[in-house]
Amino acid sequence: MISMKQLIKSDVKYSEDGNIIHxxxxxxxxxxxxxxxxxxxxxNKIDLNMSKRYEDQKDIMTKDEKHRRFIEFISAADGVKVDLASGPSGYFSPILDKLTETDTFIVTDACLPVIKAHSGACGKSNFFVFDIDLDRGLPFTDNSISAFSGNFLTNVETLPNLMKEAYRCLKPGGRFACIEVFYEQGSKSFEHLNAQGSIHASFETFVDFCKNIGFQYIGSDVLITRQGKIAEGDLFPLDDNDYSSDRTIYLEKRVSK
Ligand SMILES: C[S@@+](CC[C@H](N)C(=O)[O-])C[C@H]1O[C@@H](n2cnc3c(N)ncnc32)[C@H](O)[C@@H]1O
Structure with a gap:
């Protein structure tokens, strides 16, 4: 198992508290x-009960071929795997079951109750939780990470910079897999996001951005397509006729010749 000293840039300050790195x-x-x-x-006295979420997600994230592909894609990358803006779902939990002794898994978030909930939900010695603001970049040395994963990363304010940082930190051949909601090109939601220059205005704009920073596009699956809002009160889509799809996206950092 790699040490934090090997993994984290020498000019980055951090403190260790059990499996939490601040x-x-x-x-x-x-x-x-x-x-x-x-x-x-x-x-609201919300108990995140992360151990239960990890258990529940084992069924959800392995329920069909498309979800299993996501878990396998990240699990197959030997070494350090980092989940970005991990949040409360625990969607990555089947990956934890497949960790080998030479792997390390790192959860990242900036919200303390979320961090503490993850910290107590996995007792493996190669499991860590980073208390970190991803809008300030990633603390890892260049070419040190085997895989990044993310579930609804578009919540991160500086997503373009985060994608560039992930590319910098990945080893050649390293993997990136995320699940995101995308609006159809031509929809009102797409037009609005595109006018703002959002890289996630559509699946196509996101993949183009990733290719431009050097990633190789490996593939994608549509998990679900819906019309209108997911929940009452949601800001998006801007029009009830807009269609959106939850998609997986698979990328790799090219091995230079
Ligand atoms: C919409 S959720 C993402 C979903 C999450 N991946 C999951 O599966 O539950 C947002 C989470 O990302 C975290 N987050 C958003 N921006 C962040 C940032 N700049 N740095 C660290 N965590 C961030 C939030 O604290 C929150 O827990």
Whole structure:
């Protein structure tokens, strides 16, 4: 198993507390939105019960070939695997069951209750939780990571920079897999996001961006397509006639010749 000293850039400060590695020091360092999320979880007495979520996700993320492809794609990359903006779902839990002794798995988030919930849900010695603001870049040395995963990463404000950082940190041949919601080209939601220059305006704009920073596009599966909002009160889609699809996307960092 790799040590944090080998993995983290020499000029990056961090502190270790069991399996939690803090890159955020003190309240003033923590992003405002993550404090709001913490307040929401605390005020509403939401018990994340991560062990149960990990158990439940074992069925959800292996229920069909498309979901199993995602789990296998990340699991097959030997070495350090990092889940970005891990959040509360625990969707990656089947990957933990497949970890070998030479693997390391790192969860990342900036919200303390989410971090603590993950920290207590997996007792493996090669499992770590990073308390980190991903909008400030990634702390890893160049070419050190075997795989990145992400589930609804478009929530991260500086997604273009995060994708560039992931590319920098990946080993040649390293893998990136994410699950994202995309609106159809030509829909009102697409037009709005595209006018703002969002790289995730559509599946096509996202893949083009990733190819431009050097990734090789491996493939994608459509998990589900829907019309209109997922839940009442959602900001998107902007029009009830807009279609969106949840898709997996598979990328690789090219091995230079
Ligand atoms: C919409 S969820 C993403 C879904 C999540 N991957 C899951 O499967 O549950 C947003 C999560 O990403 C985290 N997040 C968003 N922006 C972040 C950032 N800049 N740094 C670290 N975590 C971030 C939030 O704290 C929250 O827990």
């Amino acid at each position: 890159f955020i020091f003190g309240d003033e360092d923590r992003p405002y939105w993550s404090k709001c999320l913490t307040e929401h979880l605390v005020t």
